[in-house]
Amino acid sequence: MKIAVASGKGGTGKSTFAANLALSLSKSNDVVLVDCDVEEPNLHLFFDAEHEESEVTVPVPVVDPGKCTFCGKCGDFCQYGAITVLKDDILILMDLCHSCGGCRIVCPYDAITEVPRVIGKVRDSQPDEHLRLVTGVLNEGETHAPVVIQMAKALAGSTPTPAGAVFEHQFRELVCSMADVTIYDSSPGIACPVIETVEGADYVVLVTESTPFGIHDLELAIGVVEKLGIPAGVVINRSDGLDEMTEELCRRHSLEIIMRIPFDRRIAGVQNRGGLFSQDMPEWQGRFTDLYHHIRETGGGGA
Amino acid sequence: MKICVTAKGDSLDSQAEMRFGRSPFFIVIDEESGASSAIKNEYADAAGGVGPRSAQVLISNGVQVLITGQLGGNAQRAIEAAGIEVYQYRSDGTVNDALKQYRDGSLTRIL
DSSP states (O other): OEEEEEOBSTTSSHHHHHHHHHHHHTTTSOEEEEEOOTTSOOGGGTSOOOEEEEEEEEEEEEEOTTTOOOOOHHHHHOTTSOEEEOSSOEEEOGGGOOOOOHHHHHOTTOOEEEEEEEEEEEEEEEEETTEEEEEEEEOTTOOOHHHHHHHHHHHTTSSOOOTTOOOSSOOOOOTTSSOSEEEEEOOSBSSHHHHHHHTTOSEEEEEEESSHHHHHHHHHHHHHHHHHTOOEEEEEEEEOSOOHHHHHHHHHTTOEEEEEEEOOHHHHHHHHTTOOHHHHSTHHHHHHHHHHHHHHHHTOOOO | OEEEEEESSSSTTSBBOSBSTTOSEEEEEETTTOOEEEEEOTTTTOSSOHHHHHHHHHHHTTOOEEEESBOOHHHHHHHHHTTOEEEEOOSSOBHHHHHHHHHTTOSEEOO
16 A cells, blocks of 8 residues: 655645655555655654665757757757757757657757756665655656655555666665565655645545644645545644644545644654654554555555 | 846836846837837747857857846856847936947946
8 A cells, every 4th residue: 555645734744654664564564665855855864774885867858060050940849848959959958858758759860869967866775674765756857756756656556666767776675575564654745846746646644733723734635635635534633632724724624634743752753863663653553554554444555 | 249238118108127038128229320210129028048049049049248236147148149239228217218329338338
């Protein structure tokens, strides 16, 4: 089963939830945790282990000056402004290129070929016998986060490798390459990287906090999962036990509140030193496991 | 020599536009013949890549001097590669006013 963890608002506790869920489920399942927050991945801080890595590349055009006639067809075709045709030269702005390959196809003189350009990497590690951590890392200054997310999900074995993409590094055989549970930890927001992350998931856990900001952004995130048609449930982090406004919002959208993590000094203490509260407070492992079974029974259809 | 002024409307009396890539019109003036023409910017409301695509319009029309308020980074790279000189006009006057100031030599060259 594939569970995505998203939130809308940053700092609500997505990674905390995802990491504790992964740890708890790994006691009785093979779990792959995928850090899809590729602009600032940090789950490796919870699960420190040696990793192997492979570069993520995108195909970008290069022009053969011997064949190019500066006819301008490639520049006309490019919707992203990546190709400017000068009098006797072609300017390619690589960071604007979306790697669609259209310029190569429309070129009447066969002057364009595509070469790989490195934009990030994917890392694979095995912090525990039944827990694998896959991390996507987008290089600084790069913008195409969804490509790195696709490759991270593919490396996790949960989605097919995107067309034309290859891992240049031969990853070692991993113990639990066939996972029972795959957990995608999303970036905040509701833009392309989040959609790329939750797409294909059987269930989305929306982690929120009972503040006006948490509620505002939760509603945006609910809009995304409703549009994508993925079953979802809400986890309230740092809950005061009342959460009236969040409850009201969930009622309006027929969303179940599947867990409340209390605003608790002990939990905060564990968090603050970078620990996992389900490790220090093992009763939570049972709660996360029960939650997983509840999700399987009520929401997520997938195996 | 062809000069382009970014403009909100389609004539020499239209107000000059501060933005380059999203300028509604490009007014192109041929200094030799004195003729002017307005090019409607198809990319004024496009999603992205408007800077280099607008630059391409200028390049394809043989523009050598651009008068505008400011350029984005990507537009700048394309305009620079094309060797087009850029002068900054940041008042709220007309295209004619911008041209006058350019001919008087009172505009700052920014590229």
